[in-house]
Amino acid sequence: MTGRVLHTSDWHLGRQIGHRRRDAEFKAVLDEIVEIAAEFRPDLIVHSGDLFDGPRPSLDDMRRAAYALRRLGDIAPVVVVAGNHDTPYVLGFVDYLLTDMGTRTGGQVRVRFATDARSDGLLIAEYPAADGELTLRVGALPYLHPNRFAYDFTDPAAATATYAERIRTVQAEVYGRLADGRGPRDVLVFAAHLFVEGATPSYSERKVSISSDYAAGAADLPAVDYGALGHIHKPQLVGRAGFPACYAGSPLQLDFGESHDTKSVVLVKIEPGKPPRIEFEPLTSGRRLVQLTGTLEEIAQQAGRVGDAWVKVLVDVEAPTTSLAETLGGMLPDATIVGIEERWPGAENRVLDRTASTADLPGVEDLLREYLPRRGTAGPALDHVMATFADLQAEPDPAAPAQFAEENLLAAAIAGEDLDGIGRAGLLTSAATHRSEVAR
Known part of the structure; x- marks a missing residue:
């Protein structure tokens, strides 16, 4: 008896490098995820949040999301958790597209969206495993901004509680609903978009949402068979003994802070009463993000290893140099250079100083x-x-x-x-x- 879960997260469709779109990369990596899913044959697919990069995605990005989710839904049931970059209205529209404008209902719905953290709106769902011997029960917790507690939860005690304390209460509610009536052949999956203390961010996440004030306690995570977490872009296991949970991470390197991250999806095999077997399956479709630093001679020595990539360059020069972009372009013919910065002796001192001004500022x-x-x-x-x-x-x-x-x-x-x-x-x-x- 084995249940299979494919865990992906943080697609951030619409994310750009500067003003450059990455449509070809997103298409390629989503095709790769679908191919992995078809080969792995999961019983459940979980997307743990941030389907889009912004609250108003383009029509192309919504079409791309709907197409990929429909293909995944043809392989196994899909649960999508709302992240901090998503909005219920946009996810509701994608849901409308995937249900053929509302004509599919009940058991015909293969993709479900978790957008409500209130008790009466929590997504708790059951899916039978392919072997017919197990049932996968999933409880989904969308991202909860601290301000939402004031609007969505009426408990006066929550007004003075810390974010971690309030999240602990909501997680306990999810777990209580999830474990209610649990049988020996039920596998419990907790899907959530949140920052767990001790996780290693890539720093391409919104800084305010990964501060200590927004961290959920690792010890407070529910005792389930697998925790599918989203929000952190670096794939990793969660550092809590006895809690089998992972951040799947983003499928592409989204920022130069992720230039050393290997992207992946998570493949999980679960047997009741045993630790799950967790495998990070690498994704190879996206272009690398590369930072080069040094003199022109030093950069020339590194250039042969760059190839097809997005590149930022910090050049050490003796004085401002003309035609630097053309020179670097010749060194990196297959790369897309998205930023060039010159650094020369004394440049750090060329800072405007109010004390050096002889006149009052207007x-x-x-x-x-x-x-x-x-x-x-x-x-x-x-x-x-x-x-x-x-x-x-x-x-x-x-x-x-x-x-x-x-x-x-x-x-x-x-x-x-x-x-x-x-x-x-x-x-x-x-x-x-x-x-x-x-x-x-």
Whole structure:
């Protein structure tokens, strides 16, 4: 009796290198994942979050995601956990596409999305193994930003708890639901998008989401047969004894901080009552990210080993050099150079220092008054803009905003006053008077 799980994560479809798209690489690596799945024949496929790189993916990226997930769904049931880069609305639209615009329901649905961490919205699902002797039970926990606790959970005690304490409560809820009525032939899988303390980030993740304030305690992870984790881009086992869990990592090197990472998917074979057999299956489709540092002579010696890659170069020179891009391009004909930085003696001292300036720096008002006439705003119009800007700067309390001239005009019209008698000058005077009263 063996259950098989294929674990992938953090596709980040739409991620670019600078302004360069990576569509061909994403297509190739998703094809590779589908081929691995077809050969491994899993009973369950888990994607542990960050399907997309941003909250508003392009139509091409949504099409690419739907196509890959449909192909995986033809091999085995798929569960996708929402990551911190995903939004429920976008995942809901992809779900709509995969269910043939809502016409597939129930047992026909091969791809399911976990977007809700509340008790009544948790995704807890069961899938029979191919041999018919085991059942894989999966509980999915989407990424939970600390602010969501205030909106989604009403327990007053959570307001003063740490993030780790609040996550512990939610994880316990998932595990309680998952283990309820567990039989000897049930295999439990916990799928989540979160940062576990002790994990090694690649630093291509959003820095704020991998700070210690956002870390879940390793000791608090539920006692399941396998934990499919997402969020960290470096593939790795989780450092907790007795808890068989992995970060699958991203399928491509997403940033130069990942230039030494070998990308993979995780293949898991599980027998009840035994530690799972975990294998990281390498992915080879993506282009490498390479950083080269040194003099031009030293870089030339390294260039022959670079080949087809994305490259950033830091060049040590005696003085600023012309035609550097052409020189490096000749050294690296198969690479795409995405950044060149020169470093020469004394360059680090060429930093603007306020103490070295003999004149005061201009204020925002001076800069604005100088800039606007060049853009066609002058005369009375310029005076009006500057008066409005002064109103905004003088705003002492957002709850009691200052009135602009236009607001006074509208109020006078509603009150039925003679607008001709008020005049523009009177409106501006009224606004100025109001600003003085607010300032006091």
